[in-house]
Amino acid sequence: MQLALWTYEGPPHVGAMRIATSMRNVHYVLHAPQGDTYADLLFTMIERRDARPPVTYTTFQARDLGGDTATLFKTAVADAYARFQPELMLVGASCTAELIQDDPGGLALALALPIPVVPLELPAYQRKENYGASETFYRVVRACVGTREREAGTKPTCNILGPTALGFRHRDDVKEITRLLEDLGVGINVVAPWEASPADIARLPDATFNIVLYPEVALTAATWLQRQYGQPFVNIPPIGVGATRDFITAVAKLAGIDPAAFLARKTSRLVWYSRSIDSTYLTGKRVFIFGDATHAIASARVAAEELGYQVVGLGTYAREFAREVREAAKIYGVEPLITDDYLDVEAAIKAANPALVLGTQMERHIAKRLGIPCTVISAPVHVQDFPARYSPVMGFEGANVLFDALTHPLMMGLEEHLLGMFKEDFEFNAEAAPSHLALATAAPATAETLVWDEAAERELRKIPFFVRGKARRNTERFAADRQLPVIKLETLYEAKAHYSGEAA
Amino acid sequence: MNHIADKALADKLRGSSCGTSCGDGEGSLQVALDPALQIGGAKVFAVYGKGGIGKSTTSSNLSAAFSKIGKRVLQIGCDPKHDSTFTLTKRLVPTVIDALEAVDFHPEELRLEDFVYSGYGGVQCVEAGGPPAGTGCGGYVVGQTVKLLKEHHLLEDSTW
Numbered sequence A: 001m002q003l004a005l006w007t008y009e010g011p012p013h014v015g016a017m018r019i020a021t022s023m024r025n026v027h028y029v030l031h032a033p034q035g036d037t038y039a040d041l042l043f044t045m046i047e048r049r050d051a052r053p054p055v056t057y058t059t060f061q062a063r064d065l066g067g068d069t070a071t072l073f074k075t076a077v078a079d080a081y082a083r084f085q086p087e088l089m090l091v092g093a094s095c096t097a098e099l100i101q102d103d104p105g106g107l108a109l110a111l112a113l114p115i116p117v118v119p120l121e122l123p124a125y126q127r128k129e130n131y132g133a134s135e136t137f138y139r140v141v142r143a144c145v146g147t148r149e150r151e152a153g154t155k156p157t158c159n160i161l162g163p164t165a166l167g168f169r170h171r172d173d174v175k176e177i178t179r180l181l182e183d184l185g186v187g188i189n190v191v192a193p194w195e196a197s198p199a200d201i202a203r204l205p206d207a208t209f210n211i212v213l214y215p216e217v218a219l220t221a222a223t224w225l226q227r228q229y230g231q232p233f234v235n236i237p238p239i240g241v242g243a244t245r246d247f248i249t250a251v252a253k254l255a256g257i258d259p260a261a262f263l264a265r266k267t268s269r270l271v272w273y274s275r276s277i278d279s280t281y282l283t284g285k286r287v288f289i290f291g292d293a294t295h296a297i298a299s300a301r302v303a304a305e306e307l308g309y310q311v312v313g314l315g316t317y318a319r320e321f322a323r324e325v326r327e328a329a330k331i332y333g334v335e336p337l338i339t340d341d342y343l344d345v346e347a348a349i350k351a352a353n354p355a356l357v358l359g360t361q362m363e364r365h366i367a368k369r370l371g372i373p374c375t376v377i378s379a380p381v382h383v384q385d386f387p388a389r390y391s392p393v394m395g396f397e398g399a400n401v402l403f404d405a406l407t408h409p410l411m412m413g414l415e416e417h418l419l420g421m422f423k424e425d426f427e428f429n430a431e432a433a434p435s436h437l438a439l440a441t442a443a444p445a446t447a448e449t450l451v452w453d454e455a456a457e458r459e460l461r462k463i464p465f466f467v468r469g470k471a472r473r474n475t476e477r478f479a480a481d482r483q484l485p486v487i488k489l490e491t492l493y494e495a496k497a498h499y500s501g502e503a504a
Numbered sequence B: 001m002n003h004i005a006d007k008a009l010a011d012k013l014r015g016s017s018c019g020t021s022c023g024d025g026e027g028s029l030q031v032a033l034d035p036a037l038q039i040g041g042a043k044v045f046a047v048y049g050k051g052g053i054g055k056s057t058t059s060s061n062l063s064a065a066f067s068k069i070g071k072r073v074l075q076i077g078c079d080p081k082h083d084s085t086f087t088l089t090k091r092l093v094p095t096v097i098d099a100l101e102a103v104d105f106h107p108e109e110l111r112l113e114d115f116v117y118s119g120y121g122g123v124q125c126v127e128a129g130g131p132p133a134g135t136g137c138g139g140y141v142v143g144q145t146v147k148l149l150k151e152h153h154l155l156e157d158s159t160w
Helices: A012-022 A036-046 A069-084 A104-110 A129-144 A170-184 A198-202 A215-229 A241-255 A260-265 A293-306 A319-332 A342-352 A361-370 A395-421 A454-462 A465-481 A489-503 B007-014 B055-068 B096-102 B138-151
Strands: A026-031 A055-057 A088-093 A117-119 A157-161 A187-192 A209-212 A286-291 A310-316 A336-338 A356-359 A374-376 B074-077 B124-127
Touching: A012 A026, A012 A036, A012 A055, A012 A088, A012 A129, A026 A069, A026 A104, A036 A055, A055 A069, A069 A088, A069 A104, A088 A104, A088 A129, A104 A117, A117 A129, A129 A198, A129 A215, A157 A170, A157 A215, A157 A241, A170 A187, A170 A241, A170 A395, A187 A198, A209 A215, A209 A241, A215 A293, A215 A319, A241 A260, A241 A293, A241 A395, A286 A293, A286 A342, A293 A310, A293 A319, A293 A356, A293 A395, A310 A319, A310 A342, A319 A336, A336 A342, A342 A361, A356 A361, A356 A395, A361 A374, A374 A395, A454 A465, A454 A489, A465 A489, B055 B074, B074 B138, B096 B138
Parallel strands: A026 A055, A026 A088, A088 A117, A157 A187, A157 A209, A286 A310, A286 A356, A310 A336, A356 A374, B074 B124
Antiparallel strands: none
């Protein structure tokens, strides 16, 4: 265990908060000290929800620890029930409160409320946010279903499982996939936990099959529903044209529909755009991908198969799905990066020297520091990834969005060739950094002790801007390895010969 | 059964009131069981005693018998010899410690099929594994195993 400044995932109770916030008529009483209430801001400031999460904190202070925190908790549960009148109550402790071992589950059950009370035991020092969300969703499902008879209709229907608050583009993905399924002729029984009430969850078994849209959240529940009710599930996140077509085929099979006509009719602009002339010179661009497993693996497929990029790095912070990422990394012949330490990720990006980074908010920062274009493709995200406009990443419209998101950062860079024509202009001179990359590239990192002599510096400037940074880094590494104090013209040439030999 | 009615005894067994006055004496390594490790749902039978008295044979036969009357059975071997489930699986299955080693002790990476093996009559078999008697920390191994089984929801339903 180590202290980290920034983490990809929060503690598991934040995952539980995401489930509670996604749903209707659910309340979560969280045994937590003052200060843990900061998590509210993720929902109101980052996701810009118009209401606070349905969470009551006990906010115990130092003086309460000398008294009776158990009574404090029971009072909080009773008050929350009286005030919010939920259909279902979640109770649990935050990572800090776990240490005082008050047993929130037992205390809440002792109140004998007239609604289902779901105790959440989330091991805060072993697991993280996505596990917390997955476990909470599973517990809610188990608490709600089985209380009524299954009513299977005549038309094939499905449940869409997994979309939550704070998820990357979940709001728009749900809309896009709902529309797609309805066009295909598959009815939607329940979407959960997104805007579902406990009564809706109770109807889950009525569907013919389940769609696991986000396995990080819904795979555990879907597996249990399959075991308990024989409901099969589709676990193909429809991200990109290929995956969307695979998804439609799998859904159609379970629904007993022939998808041929539908597949012939529907597609994305990505298919033609990526083949059109202005995109072909993106072919072979080096791309580094890091995120949750679902979005990382799917983005790698889009980048490699649909845009013709070269995947030079693939990784995830989600150990639960490390296996899938390792498998995917084999396809692209890269070493999978499984870590939740952003400094490891930064080092890997530096070493891979990509032209584009696809990542989370964390990689956005890293790429900015390194002066590399970046697109965010996965949670955790910041406020700009909850855009006002409709912007899904799933389905055919999602593929359109991905085409733009994965190509625009590079297109801007390519326009820099105009610099040659306006070389002497005050604004467009050879020293100016790419206009869209802030100031990061203006001052390339130089090793402190290395000095370039005038001739070498002049020669370096003749190298085209888009490889100049790499040439500088390689030469400096070459000189440092040989402990050369001054980089001369010959050093530059020798380094070039050395590294081109290595690449061959 | 896993509920101990006598609270003082329960506390003592869980180690909360243990100073130096209880336990196995000097030189033995002992860990207090995590008090959060309560098992709900499944009924628990513990079979223990000195070596060679038929613990494995009795357990395996009990498991087989329960499976025949439609129960969902999980047999957990806590002996480092890890052979209590041998007669059910007809082989020595990898232990929880083996599985943990394979994922560099990141338990969140483990899947059920890594450490749970189906044996005779659908009995699910787990071997905790661990150090030879008198070395290492057997308590840690058993604690990890119970945690894993709980996290994978194996201790919840006693019938299919």
